[in-house]
Amino acid sequence: DTGVSQDPRHKITKRGQNVTFRCDPISEHNRLYWYRQTLGQGPEFLTYFQNEAQLEKSRLLSDRFSAERPKGSFSTLEIQRTEQGDSAMYLCASSLGGARSEAFFGQGTRLTVV
Amino acid sequence: AQSVAQPEDQVNVAEGNPLTVKCTYSVSGNPYLFWYVQYPNRGLQFLLKYITGDNLVKGSYGFEAEFNKSQTSFHLKKPSALVSDSALYFCAVRDSGNNYQLIWGAGTKLIIKP
Numbered sequence: 001d002t003g004v005s006q007d008p009r010h011k012i013t014k015r016g017q018n019v020t021f022r023c024d025p026i027s028e029h030n031r032l033y034w035y036r037q038t039l040g041q042g043p044e045f046l047t048y049f050q051n052e053a054q055l056e057k058s059r060l061l062s063d064r065f066s067a068e069r070p071k072g073s074f075s076t077l078e079i080q081r082t083e084q085g086d087s088a089m090y091l092c093a094s095s096l097g098g099a100r101s102e103a104f105f106g107q108g109t110r111l112t113v114v
Numbered sequence: 115a116q117s118v119a120q121p122e123d124q125v126n127v128a129e130g131n132p133l134t135v136k137c138t139y140s141v142s143g144n145p146y147l148f149w150y151v152q153y154p155n156r157g158l159q160f161l162l163k164y165i166t167g168d169n170l171v172k173g174s175y176g177f178e179a180e181f182n183k184s185q186t187s188f189h190l191k192k193p194s195a196l197v198s199d200s201a202l203y204f205c206a207v208r209d210s211g212n213n214y215q216l217i218w219g220a221g222t223k224l225i226i227k228p
Contacts, residue, residue, distance in 0.1 A: 004157075006157075031214065033214075040220075040221070041217050041220060041221070042204055042206075042218035042220050042221050043158070043204075043220055044216065045216070048214050050164050050214075053224045056214070056215075057212070084218065091157055091158070093157075093158075095180055098213070099146055099208055099209075099210055099214070100146055100163075100165045102148055102160045102163050103160070103216070104160060105150075105157035105158040105159070105160075106157050107157040108155075108156070110155070
């Protein structure tokens with residue numbers, strides 16, 4: 001499968017715990033995005049990488065959230081001290097460079113904080 | 115301000131009938147427009163995009179969309195609906211002057227009844 005893959009697909013954690021999600025983009029894509037989606041809503045932008053550089057981070061993203069993309073390949077999204085409000089689907093997408101390119105999404109990681 | 119509106123939360127269509135899912139947008143520059151579909155508990159799947167040229171764009175699964183600059187619309191259409199088309203549909207726009215940011219609509223739930 002040469003699409004975007006995300007791991008894990010589901011994560012249940014207790015409030016206050018740290019969680020880390022992984023995204024493997026399509027190999028030739030230099031752009032990588034993280035989004036959050038809650039039920040019945042459109043994707044909410046979290047952050048964006050071009051190669052290994054994190055070029056944009058949403059102001060809505062608290063300091064508890066951090067993302068990395070070492071060597072411009074896979075990416076990780078970490079949430080520290082999880083809260084119930086963090087429960088959502090976390091989507092990763094990748095694309096070629098340029099404004100005309102469409103993004104390809106992974107199947108998402110569903111986080112439930114109990 | 116850039117925005118996307120999907121005025122219908124839900125669209126109900128009988129199988130075999132034509133369907134339309136509406137989208138209007140607002141950007142300051144030229145728009146790049148995208149449609150995605152999301153099945154339950156899955157990531158978003160790219161359907162089609164308008165960048166430039168012919169106003170009628172054809173995409174996956176028999177879908178097409180018509181770009182109308184004067185009405186700032188990009189409605190998704192299909193001549194004959196299938197029950198398997200039932201899903202959540204998202205419209206997104208990128209300003210040609212913005213290299214990466216996608217602005218998303220809230221989504222329209224499409225229900226095709228047998």
